[in-house]
Amino acid sequence: xxxxxxxxxxxxSYADAIDSDQLERWPAFFTNDCHYRxxxxxxxxxxxxxxxxxxxxxxxxxxxxxxxxxxNIYERQRYRHIIGLPMIGTAQDDSVEAKTxxxxxxxxxxGPSELFATGVYQDRFVRIENRWALARRVVVCDSSTIxxxxxxxx
Amino acid sequence: xxxxxxxxxxxxSYADAIDSDQLERWPAFFTNDCHYRxxxxxxxxxxxxxxxxxxxxxxxxxxxxxxxxxxNIYERQRYRHIIGLPMIGTAQDDSVEAKTxxxxxxxxxxGPSELFATGVYQDRFVRIENRWALARRVVVCDSSTIxxxxxxxx
Amino acid sequence: xxxxxxxxxxxxSYADAIDSDQLERWPAFFTNDCHYRxxxxxxxxxxxxxxxxxxxxxxxxxxxxxxxxxxNIYERQRYRHIIGLPMIGTAQDDSVEAKTxxxxxxxxxxGPSELFATGVYQDRFVRIENRWALARRVVVCDSSTIxxxxxxxx
Numbered sequence: 083x084x085x086x087x088x089x090x091x092x093x094x095s096y097a098d099a100i101d102s103d104q105l106e107r108w109p110a111f112f113t114n115d116c117h118y119r120x121x122x123x124x125x126x127x128x129x130x131x132x133x134x135x136x137x138x139x140x141x142x143x144x145x146x147x148x149x150x151x152x153x154n155i156y157e158r159q160r161y162r163h164i165i166g167l168p169m170i171g172t173a174q175d176d177s178v179e180a181k182t183x184x185x186x187x188x189x190x191x192x193g194p195s196e197l198f199a200t201g202v203y204q205d206r207f208v209r210i211e212n213r214w215a216l217a218r219r220v221v222v223c224d225s226s227t228i229x230x231x232x233x234x235x236x
Numbered sequence: 237x238x239x240x241x242x243x244x245x246x247x248x249s250y251a252d253a254i255d256s257d258q259l260e261r262w263p264a265f266f267t268n269d270c271h272y273r274x275x276x277x278x279x280x281x282x283x284x285x286x287x288x289x290x291x292x293x294x295x296x297x298x299x300x301x302x303x304x305x306x307x308n309i310y311e312r313q314r315y316r317h318i319i320g321l322p323m324i325g326t327a328q329d330d331s332v333e334a335k336t337x338x339x340x341x342x343x344x345x346x347g348p349s350e351l352f353a354t355g356v357y358q359d360r361f362v363r364i365e366n367r368w369a370l371a372r373r374v375v376v377c378d379s380s381t382i383x384x385x386x387x388x389x390x
Numbered sequence: 391x392x393x394x395x396x397x398x399x400x401x402x403s404y405a406d407a408i409d410s411d412q413l414e415r416w417p418a419f420f421t422n423d424c425h426y427r428x429x430x431x432x433x434x435x436x437x438x439x440x441x442x443x444x445x446x447x448x449x450x451x452x453x454x455x456x457x458x459x460x461x462n463i464y465e466r467q468r469y470r471h472i473i474g475l476p477m478i479g480t481a482q483d484d485s486v487e488a489k490t491x492x493x494x495x496x497x498x499x500x501g502p503s504e505l506f507a508t509g510v511y512q513d514r515f516v517r518i519e520n521r522w523a524l525a526r527r528v529v530v531c532d533s534s535t536i537x538x539x540x541x542x543x544x
Contacts, residue, residue: 086241087394094475097491101510123314124346160431160532162508164474164493166318167248183251185318185341187493187508189533192432195508200316200341200349202255224314225343240395277468278500320472321402337405339472339495354470354495354503356409378468379497 089168089180089207092214097163100235105150108235109143113208116140117218120236122226123201134228135221135235143235150233161234162187162195168205176209177217186236199236200224243322243334243361246368251317254389259304262389263297267362270294271372274390276380277355288382289375289389297389304387315388316341316349322359330363331371340390353390354378397476397488397515400522405471408543413458416543417451421516424448425526428544430534431509442536443529443543451543458541469542470495470503476513484517485525494544507544508532 099107112118120135137143168180181204188198201223207214221236253261266272274289291297320337327333335358342352355377361368375390407415420426428443445451476488489512496506509531515522529544
C-alpha cells in the first residue's frame with residue numbers, strides 16, 4: 083500500500099513541475115539512462131517505436147527543456163494534469179511497473195482551458211537512493227491528432 | 237483507511253478494463269445478482285428507474301458486451317475514465333456504500349479526445365471471497381444529452 | 391501518510407457538497423476567519439490580490455450561498471469537480487499547506503457537460519477539534535476567461 087501512495091506522490095510532484103512552469107525540475111524524475119516516449123494507441127498497438135517525442139537518456143530531456151525555453155514556447159501555453167491512481171503490475175523490492183491514466187488540459191495565452199490529451203502512462207519505476215525514479219515512461223495518448231502543436235512534456 | 241485504498245484500486249482496475257479494450261473483464265467486477273444502471277440526475281431526482289442502460293444480473297452485463305463485440309462498435313471509439321476518490325458512507329464488515337465522481341472522455345476513430353460524460357457512481361460494494369464486488373452501481377450522469385450514442389459501459 | 395489521505399477525504403467531501411447541490415454545507419469546510427479567493431494565474435503572478443471572488447470570513451461565504459439561492463442560479467447549472475492528489479508542503483502538528491490540482495466541468499440546464507475551469511488550490515489547513523478546516527483556499531485558475539459567468543464556488 084505504501085508503494086501505491088508513493089507513486090501517487092511522485093506523479094503529483096511530476097505534474098506540478100510541468101504545470102507550474104518549473105520545467106527544469108522535470109528531468110530529475112528520470113534515471114540517467116531512462117526511456118521516455120510520447121506515442122499514441124494506434125502506433126503502440128502496431129509496435130511502432132517511433133513516437134511524437136523520443137528520448138533515451140536524461141540528458142536528452144534536459145536538452146529538450148533548454149530548447150523549449152529558447153523557443154519561448156512555454157510563455158504561450160499552460161498545461162494542467164489530472165493523474166489517476168496507478169495500477170501496479172510486476173513489483174520487486176526496487177522496481178515496479180505501473181499503468182496510470184491521465185487527462186491534460188491546455189490554455190493558450192489568455193484563452194480558455196481546453197482538453198488537450200488523454201491516455202495512459204506505462205511506467206517502470208526503480209528505487210535509487212531511497213526514492214523512486216522513472217526508468218521508463220511511455221505516454222500512450224488515446225488520440226492520434228495531437229502531434230502538431232505538441233511542445234511541453236506530458 | 238484500507239477500505240478507501242481498496243476501493244480506489246478497484247475503480248482503477250474497473251476503468252482500465254473498459255479503457256484498454258478488455259471489455260470481457262468488466263462483468264467480473266459485479267456480483268451475480270447485481271444492479272447496474274446508467275441514468276442522469278434529472279431522472280434520478282424524479283425517482284424514474286428507467287435509465288439509458290439497465291441490468292439486474294451479471295449475465296445481462298455479459299450479454300451486453302457480446303452484443304457490443306458483435307456490432308463491432310468498440311473499434312470506432314475509445315474511452316478514458318478519470319475516477320475521483322470514493323466518499324464512503326454506510327459501512328459494515330462485508331458491505332460498504334460509496335459515492336464516487338468520474339469524468340470520461342471519448343475519442344472516435346482517429347479524432348481528438350472529447351469530454352463525453354461526467355457524473356457520480358452510487359455504489360454498494362460487498363466483500364466476497366476476500367475481494368470487493370459491486371452489488372449495485374448506479375451511474376448518474378450530470379447531463380441528459382448523452383443517450384443517443386451511448387455504447388460502452390461507464 | 392494519514393494526513394495525505396485525510397486531505398483527500400476532505401476534498402472529496404468538499405466537492406460533493408458543491409456538486410450535489412448541498413451548497414449550505416460549503417462554508418463549514420472553512421474556519422471562522424478564513425481567506426477564500428478565486429483568481430487566475432496572471433493576476434496571482436503579478437501579486438494582484440483582487441480576484442473574481444473574495445471573502446475573508448466564513449460569514450461572507452454564508453452570505454454568498456444565500457445570494458446564490460435567492461438568485462436561483464444554481465437551478466440552471468451543475469458542476470463536477472475532479473480533484474487531484476494534494477502536494478503537501480510545510481506541515482506542523484495542527485497546520486499544513488497543500489497545493490492541489492482540479493478540473494471542473496459544468497452542465498447548464500439539460501445541456502452537455504463542458505470543461506469549465508482548471509487550476510490549483512493553494513491551501514492552508516488547520517486542525518480544529520480533531521478535524522481539518524481551511525484557513526485559506528486560493529483558487530488559482532489557469533485561464534483568465536472564466537470571470538463573467540462565474541457563480542458557484544470552486
